[in-house]
Amino acid sequence: MHIPFTPNHIQLISACYPPSAALLTSGPEYAPNSQELSRLTYYAANRPEKINKLGTELEKRVKTDTKKAAAGNTRARAALLITLAIFKALATECRRDMSLLSPSLLSSINITLSSLSADLELAARAATVFTTWTTYTDGLIIGVDLKVTDDYMSCLRHFARLGHLEHDDHETRNRTRLIGLAALASAVNSEALYKPSAQFQPQVSIIMRALLIPLLQVDVSVLNHELAEIKEQPNSPILDEFRSRPTLERRAASIHAHIDGDQGPTSGDVANTALRATSSLLGHTRGLQASLVLQAALDTLDERDGWALTEHCRWLAEKAAEWTQYQYRYGIPTRLVECLAEIQDAPEPTQRHATLTAMITAVFTSPTPLVNLSTSDIIASLISITLRRITVSPEDSLLPALVECISSLGTHVYYADQIQDLAEDLIRRLVIVEASGIPGAGKDNRQKARTQAVRCLLAGLLGLIHAADMHDAGKDADENGDTKTVGTSPTLPPPIIERTSHDGLQGQGHMRPSRRTKVAPEIWQDTLSLLCDAEYAVRADYAMALVAYVENEIPKFADKVDPDGVRRPRPLAEGPSQRTNTVNAMLYGDSTTRFLNALHACAYTLSTSPRLGLRNSPPPSPERTSPANGDDSSARAGDATGDSVTTERRSMNHSSRTRRMSLVLRMLQDAPERLSSSAHVAAELSDFGNVLAILQAVHEQLPVRSLLTGIPMLVALSKATRAEEAYDSSTAAAVRTIKELVAKTWLVVAKVWECPAVGELAEKSLSALPGASPLPNLPDWQFGSLQPPQHPTPLPSDLPLTEPLPDIDTDAILEALSSAPNVQEATGLGQQDLLRRLGAEWSPDKAYKESIETKSRLDSLSGDGLSPLIKVAPALMHADNISMQSLARSGRGVGVTDLREALEGRSSMSNPNLAGRVPSISTLDHTSSVFPGEFAKLTPQRSRPQRVKPRPGEVREVLNKLGIGKQLGNGNVKSSFPAMQKTQPRNPPTFTPPYTT
The missing domain is CATH 1.25.40 (Serine Threonine Protein Phosphatase 5, Tetratricopeptide repeat)
Structure with missing residues (x-):
């Protein structure tokens, strides 16, 4: 009935409802009168100033009907459903002015869900209205209007609670969850989530709780199945046309409660919806937002005790990335x-x-x-x-x-x-x-x-x-x-290095050579002292790691063997020039050769030393340890045996690398040159087996370098076990094991170089040794996992000896090895040179020093190892010294163009090489950074500039640099490094430079 003086907007809203008597019969659609609804939406779309009034009136009706419906009034429930449908129609038609309708719309949804969330039909209608709003809103009102923000966050909480609702009836539970998840999915794809950055984290915390719980309650196989379906059908029936079009062209999804009598939704359907929403959420996040989403998921796992579901968590982490x-x-x-x-x-x-x-x-x-x-x-x-x-x-x-x-x-x-x-x-x-x-x-x-x-x-x-x-x-x-x-x-690749003997290798640790940069020997060399660690578990693990590094990682260049373990010449790949370069690198020391020097030094020390492990130096004097000027900084280093800890003031003059080298040298110096009859060896029987595996891998993988660096060590090890009298029972087992180690290593060398004479001598030496248990093999190793600690196999304590153990004929072996054609061809050396090289005096500390010293200064001055830029012309040097600081910044040398410019009087600014020389510190005036106390320190001096110095750009200067002008001395070619001839130290050292020996 028309009431006089009723506002027009109220009349339009009231006309959309059926008569009061027909409210109950308007179901199951509970839709407003279509013709009157069209008039209402046309009125709102053309008069935006009335939208606020329309929304306020509808909100009043929602509040009234909600209270009555909660009390059981069925007519009020029907009217509430129609009111929500009117809200959806207005939101769809007034999408341009959504901010005007948002306060009343969100408040109405919040009021409905707060009182009647258990009514699935009302919840579905409210979710439909919410989806419509999230489809067309620009999200700018969230965070600005506090009332709207609170209503929006409250709506999210209500839908999130529906999304993970627990119910005894599985069908009711799945229906309820689908409604809540569908509404949250619309929020995930809405600008309301992303535009207000300050509100992103609170929203995500609410949403992820609802999305994650249904995923944790199904098997991983179900998740994989639903994910495959999502990839086949990326468009969701709920999110169809959602966010794929501009805001004004979008179509809001309609959410309906499940119809009674139809087959109910399964847990897989719920998981499918949650997966779509989760993947969409992560797909739209940027930068820090992805971390916030993950943090919200982790918080949910804390709340729900989901950490026990390890497989689910792994799957979610992988899919999140x-x-x-x-x-x-x-x-x-x-x-x-x-x-x-x-x-x-x-x-x-x-x-x-x-x-x-x-x-x-x-x-x-x-x-x-x-x-x-x-x-x-x-x-x-x-x-x-x-x-x-x-x-x-x-x-x-x-x-x-x-x-x-x-x-x-x-x-x-x-x-x-x-x-x-x-x-x-x-x-x-x-x-x-x-x-x-x-x-x-x-x-x-x-x-x-x-x-x-x-x-x-x-x-x-x-x-x-x-x-x-x-x-x-x-x-x-x-x-x-x-x-x-x-x-x-x-779980990381399962390939295992299985070792059955010291002569063969079963299994394949790597599929093929990789294209990445290999770990350089200089980097790995710092770990070699672990081979002599005081703890056997460390020594055993490191021995396996070292074998794996030598076999699979260390750069081999042309130094290789054939698959059968024999080193054969390769005429096409190894010409005379290549062999010369390889031998020069090995003689003067490349990174691999230095690595092998240190490796053999540690292997010798492990085999002969009476005690193992790095030991700190004794405590410094009180005046060095006392704090100065309030500085009480100190370094605490544990003793290798774990018995004591020494606190000492770190020296400011030496680097940590130098201190470490001194510790390693101190450990290597404990290795005796010859074992006495009552000597004690700290190594176990397992250690000798590990050393044998290492030496075998070294000789098989790097035959040429190992020949020149390892054979002197074998000779020294043989000499160390020679004695004129029988050893004690405590020492005899160690000596016998060392001899077995040396003999079996010679067998490997004989096989690699196809030298039967060496093999026969080694076999003869082995057969002459008293019987004992064989050397243990390296255990199996699985990459990427922490294996249980290895336990040592001790040396036999009951080895009766009445006479000295037989010695291997080292001279005969060296004679046979140096005369082998393969050895001479690979090294490019004659027999006498090989004998001199292989039989040279060797000690572990000397080998270790060679492993850390750079090439001799004379070799550096001759041009090896220097940049080709330095070899071009002396004109590239700014100052009269050989420091790398004197290298000109410009790569262009002095040429005819510079002479022409000088003759024409042009400025020399175009050529930086013509600039005046700058004095610099000569590198020859400083001590070695490796062994600072081994040589006398020279007084640093600055190179003196020439007394008669032409101005830059003059003709005479250019001619001098081209070597055409007046020369000094007897007319010979001017030295490229005049500073070496001019500058003399005031107190020349009395030592013999290493490059003269």
């Missing part, structure tokens, strides 16, 4: 590592620790590329977490998983030197732990923590390298020609 935009994926693993670091101090590892570690490994081992990932920061964090867990407990159960994390980082290689850089980070920390232990470890667990830390870092280092090779091999085509894109499996 896949769904995130390409340039922002790095935020997923970075945030996971940060979360793991936040709980690294827990006294006991929890399920959260284990699951987080598994999630990190899953992300790294997945084929999803992670560009912009800071691998250096990630590995530094993982190393710190590992060491912290070892500090808490050396037997922490989380350590194997952390080792897998570090190893899996090698799956993603984005630049050639990445693995080398990561390996250098690991080795740097490994060296620190070896010398100083772990700060913060308890006194009782100090040595145990140090041992476990070294083993974990070693296992991670090898796993990292192996994972990188598997990743690189996965890029190549398989046998059928299909391209594969793989990282490694989630």
